[in-house]
Amino acid sequence: MIEVLSLGGMESERYADVLSNTARAVADEGVSEASAALQPIAGEIWMGRLTTASRAGEERAAAPPRLRNETLRAQVFVRDGFRCTSCGGRAVPRSILVAIHDLFPDLVAYDVHYTRGKIHPVFWALAPEADHVLAHSRGGANVLDNLTTLHAVCNTRKSDSLVSDSLRAAPSSPNDGWDGLTSLYPALISAGAGEVRPGYHRTWSRRYEALMS
Numbered sequence: 656m657i658e659v660l661s662l663g664g665m666e667s668e669r670y671a672d673v674l675s676n677t678a679r680a681v682a683d684e685g686v687s688e689a690s691a692a693l694q695p696i697a698g699e700i701w702m703g704r705l706t707t708a709s710r711a712g713e714e715r716a717a718a719p720p721r722l723r724n725e726t727l728r729a730q731v732f733v734r735d736g737f738r739c740t741s742c743g744g745r746a747v748p749r750s751i752l753v754a755i756h757d758l759f760p761d762l763v764a765y766d767v768h769y770t771r772g773k774i775h776p777v778f779w780a781l782a783p784e785a786d787h788v789l790a791h792s793r794g795g796a797n798v799l800d801n802l803t804t805l806h807a808v809c810n811t812r813k814s815d816s817l818v819s820d821s822l823r824a825a826p827s828s829p830n831d832g833w834d835g836l837t838s839l840y841p842a843l844i845s846a847g848a849g850e851v852r853p854g855y856h857r858t859w860s861r862r863y864e865a866l867m868s
C-alpha cells in the first residue's frame with residue numbers, strides 16, 4: 656500500500672495517462688495484460704485530508720442537497736469536454752473509475768464515501784462533479800447553464816461562492832479527442848465490470864452513449 660497525502664494538477668494528468676493506457680489495454684489485450692499498464696499507480700491509497708463541506712461521511716450528509724439529476728450531470732461533463740473548468744485537467748467519470756476498480760479491485764480501491772484510507776486517490780483526482788456556478792445556497796438553479804465540471808479535489812478547493820469567470824472560461828478543448836474514456840467504457844463492461852454491477856454500468860454507459868452520439 657502506498658499512502659498518498661496530497662494531490663496536485665500533475666498527479667491528475669499522470670493518473671489520466673495511466674488509466675487511458677490501462678483502459679486501452681483492456682480493450683485491445685485483456686484484463687490480465689492490462690494490469691501491467693496500471694502498475695505505476697497500483698495500490699495507492701488516499702490518506703490526505705480535505706477541508707470543505709464536500710468531504711465524505713457526516714459532513715456530506717449535512718451538506719446542501721446534492722444534484723440528483725444524473726443525466727443533467729452527464730450533460731455538464733460532455734459539454735465541458737470531460738475537463739475540469741478549474742484546473743483544465745482531464746476528468747474521468749466516476750462510473751468508469753468504478754469499472755476499473757471492478758476489474759482490478761486489489762489495485763484500485765473504491766469507497767462510495769471517498770473515505771481516506773479506503774479509496775484510491777484517482778477518484779479524488781479525476782472524478783468530476785457538476786458544481787453550481789451560483790451556489791445552490793444562494794439560489795443557483797439546477798440547470799445546465801449554472802453547472803460546471805470540477806474534479807472532486809478541485810471542488811474542495813473552491814469556496815461556497817461564485818466560480819470566477821476566469822475559471823469558467825478555462826479553455827475547453829472539444830476537439831482534442833479526450834472523451835473521459837467513455838468510448839472504452841463498453842470494453843471495460845464486457846471485460847468483467849458488467850458482471851460485478853450490471854445495472855449500474857449499463858445505465859451509465861447508455862447515458863454517455865446517448866449524449867456522445
Ligand SMILES: [Zn+2]
Nearest residue numbers: 739742806809
Ligand atoms: Zn481540476
